[in-house]
Amino acid sequence: MTKLLDKSTTDTFEESRDYVQSLARGLSALRAFDSDHTHLSLAEIANRAQLSRAVARRLVLTLEHLGYVRSVGRTFALSPRVLEFGFGYLGTLNISDLAQPLLEDLARRIDQSCSMAVLDGQSVIYVLRVPGRRVMTVSLGIGARLPAAATSMGRVLLAGLPEAHLATWLAQCQPVRHTRHTLTDKKKLGQMIEQVRMERFAYVEQELELGLCSLAVPVRNAEGRVAVAINTSMPFHPDVARKARTVLLPALQRTAEAVEACLIRNPLPAVSL
Numbered sequence: 001m002t003k004l005l006d007k008s009t010t011d012t013f014e015e016s017r018d019y020v021q022s023l024a025r026g027l028s029a030l031r032a033f034d035s036d037h038t039h040l041s042l043a044e045i046a047n048r049a050q051l052s053r054a055v056a057r058r059l060v061l062t063l064e065h066l067g068y069v070r071s072v073g074r075t076f077a078l079s080p081r082v083l084e085f086g087f088g089y090l091g092t093l094n095i096s097d098l099a100q101p102l103l104e105d106l107a108r109r110i111d112q113s114c115s116m117a118v119l120d121g122q123s124v125i126y127v128l129r130v131p132g133r134r135v136m137t138v139s140l141g142i143g144a145r146l147p148a149a150a151t152s153m154g155r156v157l158l159a160g161l162p163e164a165h166l167a168t169w170l171a172q173c174q175p176v177r178h179t180r181h182t183l184t185d186k187k188k189l190g191q192m193i194e195q196v197r198m199e200r201f202a203y204v205e206q207e208l209e210l211g212l213c214s215l216a217v218p219v220r221n222a223e224g225r226v227a228v229a230i231n232t233s234m235p236f237h238p239d240v241a242r243k244a245r246t247v248l249l250p251a252l253q254r255t256a257e258a259v260e261a262c263l264i265r266n267p268l269p270a271v272s273l
Contacts, residue, residue, distance in 0.1 A: 025051060029059045030068065030082065035144070039075040098262045103130045103230065106255045110248055112232045114255075115140070116219075119157040122173060124148050127228065149175050149189060150182055152202040152216035153229035159197035160218055160226025166193065181206040201252070203244050211236050215244045217252045222264045230256055 013019055032040060032048040040048070046056035060076055063069040067081045099116055107114040107130040116128035123145040140146075148154025158166060175184040183189050196202045205213045216231035232248055234240060 025049070025055060026059050026063065029056060029063065030078070033078050039072055039077050041075050045076065099128055099228075099230075099259050100130070102255050102258050102262075103128060106130075106230075106232070106251060110232060110251050112234055112248075114230065114232050115153070116228050116230045117146075117153040117157070118228055119148060119154065119161075120145070122148055122169075124151055124154045124157065124229070146208065147176060147178075149173055150178055150204065150207045151231075152204040152214040153231045155193055155196045155202040155204070156216045156218045156229040156231075157226060158193050159202070160220075166190075178208050179206055179210050181210075183207060201249055203241065205241065206236055213240050213244065215248050215252060217249070217256045219256045219259045219263070221260075227263060228259075230259070 014021075014024075028049040028051065029045055032045045037044070037048065042053060042057050042060060045051070045060060046053045049056060051059070060069055064071060064076070068079055069076050070079045103114045103116065114130045115126055117124040117126050119125075124147075126140055126142055126144045126146075129140060129142060129144075146154070148158060158169060161169065170186055170190050173186060173189070175182070175186065175189060177184050183192060201215065201217045203213070203215050208214075212233060213236050214231050214233045216229045218226045219228045219230060221227040230252060232252060234244065234248070
């Protein structure tokens, strides 16, 4: 498992001879793009990546030469070649072969969309998604990011962290209020994650988006550590919490057990940050 580094450790490494600043800056330029910022000017890339305009220009022109960025008039956009990174990672997990048929069957049985995600810092990243009913206003696909603190998969993955790593994560967390229901008190968030650890599932009601509820369970690897989380989303209604626990939870748990059986035969790493 990759260790979760606290800020002091990170700062120390960044001052060492092993730290490659140009690589870090190039990656920050790529991360400036997201679903809400698909086309950016050099000034916008520099601002979002916290780089000088001159450095941003050299990085973007290099990325364009390598085929990872393309120019669109006076702006720049990611090119399809960046998918090499994501598909390379997914290839090492063998996610499609192992879990997709199982999630497709689950989505069919419960008539809802189903997803699988891993933890990456303060976010969860979708590594597999089977669409069903559209209950979110945003469109999610492989590689999409959502805040771990306000999502069911995020809380399940956080509950799988060792205590010391979770404490560091909570110290670095800056919860954002997405709706009036969002849990933003860090102490209460820690208590909620501890409850998820004991119950082995997470139910989140309208914390990320009004009208949206979700339910997630962990999937463990051969060593018993949380490798990924799977979830389903559903529209809010007065009886949704009861249905989630009595009807959907057993279905998710059976699918998680089936995926875990596959992971025992085809070992994957534990969730990393």
